[in-house]
Amino acid sequence: MKVKHFLIIFLAIAIIATSPLYAADDDDVSMLSALDITPFNEDTHVNIDGVNFNVPKGYGEQKDIRKDNETYNLGINKVTLSNYQYLNEKGDMLNLQVIFINGKNYTMNSLKPEGGEVKKTINGTEGFYSETDGIATFRYVQDGKSVQITGNKDIVPKVIA
Numbered sequence: 001m002k003v004k005h006f007l008i009i010f011l012a013i014a015i016i017a018t019s020p021l022y023a024a025d026d027d028d029v030s031m032l033s034a035l036d037i038t039p040f041n042e043d044t045h046v047n048i049d050g051v052n053f054n055v056p057k058g059y060g061e062q063k064d065i066r067k068d069n070e071t072y073n074l075g076i077n078k079v080t081l082s083n084y085q086y087l088n089e090k091g092d093m094l095n096l097q098v099i100f101i102n103g104k105n106y107t108m109n110s111l112k113p114e115g116g117e118v119k120k121t122i123n124g125t126e127g128f129y130s131e132t133d134g135i136a137t138f139r140y141v142q143d144g145k146s147v148q149i150t151g152n153k154d155i156v157p158k159v160i161a
Helices: 002-023
Strands: 044-048 051-055 067-074 077-087 093-101 118-122 125-132 135-142 145-152
Touching: 044 077, 044 093, 051 093, 051 145
Parallel strands: none
Antiparallel strands: 044 051, 067 077, 077 093, 093 145, 118 125, 125 135, 135 145
């Protein structure tokens, strides 16, 4: 009898715990709204430190974590970093990063592959590409700056402007 009561109580708790998931409807606040993120209604061109990107429709910027031309001193080098992150309603993340080191002019010859990256050309841009569990990273050089795009493997090629 005690096991029967335990199973009934467990079942009741499970139903109560999952009922909010089933009660959701179209009037509920979306994930992006809850995070105060406004998704783009169409593909949108953004410029980060002189580098153009195409952010796909449905993604919106997480402005509260943006790093825009932030400068860090690393010993003798001054590093300038810009990092923008975007999300879509499914929770897919897109991260765009531009790094410039004062006195260093990045070239493809100075950019070295890291952690299993392979040399690849995407939309006419040569760089280094890696992919793990459907998340891709593409690093390349533009105007002496190191550029990195990380996101869903199907989205990364669409971001290169």
